[in-house]
Amino acid sequence: VRDGYEVIVIGGGVVGASVAYHLTRFGCDEVLVLDRGEAAGGGTAKSCAIVRTHYSVTSNTELAVASIDIFRDFPRYLDHDDVASGFINSGYLIVAPPGETADMMSQNLDAQREHGANTFAIDPAEATRLHPLLDFSDVGVIAYEPESGYADPYLTTSGFMTAAKRAGVEVRTNTPVTGLLRNGDNVTGVVTPNGAITAGTVISVMGPWTGDLAGWVGADLPLEVSRHTVLTFKNSEPYPPDLPIVKDLTTANKMYFRPSAGGVVLVGTGDHGEPIAQADDMSAPLPDDFVFLQGTQIANRMPSFADAGLVDSWYGPYDITPDWNPVMGRLDGIDGLYLAYGFSGHGFKLAPAVGRNIAQAVLGLQTDVDIDPYRPSRFSEGDLLVGSYGIGSIS
Numbered sequence: 214v215r216d217g218y219e220v221i222v223i224g225g226g227v228v229g230a231s232v233a234y235h236l237t238r239f240g241c242d243e244v245l246v247l248d249r250g251e252a253a254g255g256g257t258a259k260s261c262a263i264v265r266t267h268y269s270v271t272s273n274t275e276l277a278v279a280s281i282d283i284f285r286d287f288p289r290y291l292d293h294d295d296v297a298s299g300f301i302n303s304g305y306l307i308v309a310p311p312g313e314t315a316d317m318m319s320q321n322l323d324a325q326r327e328h329g330a331n332t333f334a335i336d337p338a339e340a341t342r343l344h345p346l347l348d349f350s351d352v353g354v355i356a357y358e359p360e361s362g363y364a365d366p367y368l369t370t371s372g373f374m375t376a377a378k379r380a381g382v383e384v385r386t387n388t389p390v391t392g393l394l395r396n397g398d399n400v401t402g403v404v405t406p407n408g409a410i411t412a413g414t415v416i417s418v419m420g421p422w423t424g425d426l427a428g429w430v431g432a433d434l435p436l437e438v439s440r441h442t443v444l445t446f447k448n449s450e451p452y453p454p455d456l457p458i459v460k461d462l463t464t465a466n467k468m469y470f471r472p473s474a475g476g477v478v479l480v481g482t483g484d485h486g487e488p489i490a491q492a493d494d495m496s497a498p499l500p501d502d503f504v505f506l507q508g509t510q511i512a513n514r515m516p517s518f519a520d521a522g523l524v525d526s527w528y529g530p531y532d533i534t535p536d537w538n539p540v541m542g543r544l545d546g547i548d549g550l551y552l553a554y555g556f557s558g559h560g561f562k563l564a565p566a567v568g569r570n571i572a573q574a575v576l577g578l579q580t581d582v583d584i585d586p587y588r589p590s591r592f593s594e595g596d597l598l599v600g601s602y603g604i605g606s607i608s
């Protein structure tokens with residue numbers, strides 16, 4: 214077992230895989246990725262993997278716009294014929310109730326276009342042409358993103374890992390990091406059950422398990438972890454795989470739904486979810502009233518789903534920060550450590566550009582996007598990245 218890497222990446226989720234690949238893209242290939250389980254086995258495994266550019270925080274839109282290009286052109290971007298992101302260009306519809314939310318959404322569309330997003334408002338006739346099953350009678354505004362869609366979280370993560378490994382990156386799974394090596398205020402490596410491993414820089418991308426890192430460095434890293442439920446429903450007719458994704462801001466839990474394999478519709482929520490003390494706590498029984506609520510909301514938006522049946526369900530963890538936006542950067546007073554966490558339910562779509570910009574920052578290069586707004590100190594400075602939709606993964 215060798216020791217002494219330029220960079221150790223803790224966490225082999227989609228963000229860690231993208232960081233590892235992009236380090237090699239910018240010339241750093243002495244990289245080790247460690248995961249306590251399997252790559253893509255954490256929050257990434259449970260992701261609905263929706264890729265859209267609608268945000269009110271414009272730096273999120275910039276990262277999403279840059280990422281969408283990578284999802285759409287994955288093998289060419291990675292210069293590898295045998296990788297795929299599984300991206301399906303279904304398009305994305307977002308609807309808001311009349312009044313304040315509709316007005317705000319229209320303003321956000323202007324800002325998104327200024328930051329490179331292909332998005333615009335459409336009328337109900339056009340929306341019905343795109344998605345004939347939807348009822349738009351109660352909505353104030355409908356926006357459409359023709360280039361958006363959904364991808365495959367496992368394929369995307371393993372694609373980045375494959376390209377990273379080809380460039381020399383080592384990946385060790387089933388290897389938990391249990392602490393950091395320190396020399397005063399300098400992080401010099403990691404501790405694992407098989408021994409310590411040194412590195413010039415350690416990058417923590419531990420997702421919902423980042424509370425462990427806070428303990429190791431003795432820092433206050435604001436983070437709440439919650440359990441989210443995804444349901445799939447099936448109607449008498451298979452749900453076509455190319456129907457646009459729908460985000461429904463008329464619902465209190467900011468419901469979204471999209472096609473999924475086997476002719477089902479996959480339904481999730483963009484709200485807080487169930488608070489949990491441990492990110493591994495995924496064993497609760499499925500509440501009947503939640504299934505009923507989601508079934509009712511789906512039938513309101515798609516009347517033909519009034520008699521649809523529940524097919525499957527799963528839970529996944531969100532790592533939520535106080536402003537529902539990710540943290541990326543260094544901690545004041547600690548050298549040799551870079552961290553990214555708190556993707557608050559919307560990190561999959563950002564991961565390609567996030568990995569690229571983190572790699573640039575760690576290697577001392579100019580970043581494509583200004584990621585200073587995501588710095589960890591923003592919480593203590595009171596300079597939060599507050600979005601206009603309130604809490605939720607559409608920050």
Ligand SMILES: Cc1cc2nc3c(=O)[nH]c(=O)nc-3n(C[C@H](O)[C@H](O)[C@H](O)COP(=O)(O)OP(=O)(O)OC[C@H]3O[C@@H](n4cnc5c(N)ncnc54)[C@H](O)[C@@H]3O)c2cc1C
Pocket residue numbers: 223224225226227228229247248249250251252253254255256257258259260261262263264388389390391418419420421422425441442443481528529530531554556557558559560561562563
């Ligand atoms: C139900 C659900 C639906 C979602 N839908 C969407 C969506 O439609 N669109 C979107 O953009 N985002 C979505 N998200 C969010 C998105 O999936 C996440 O933000 C993203 O996958 C986070 O990736 P990550 O690499 O930061 O974290 P993770 O995938 O959780 O990876 C962290 C990794 O760190 C490892 N790790 C932790 N501790 C240690 C340790 N001590 N030592 C070694 N390894 C360690 C873990 O094993 C894990 O593999 C969804 C999330 C959920 C749960």
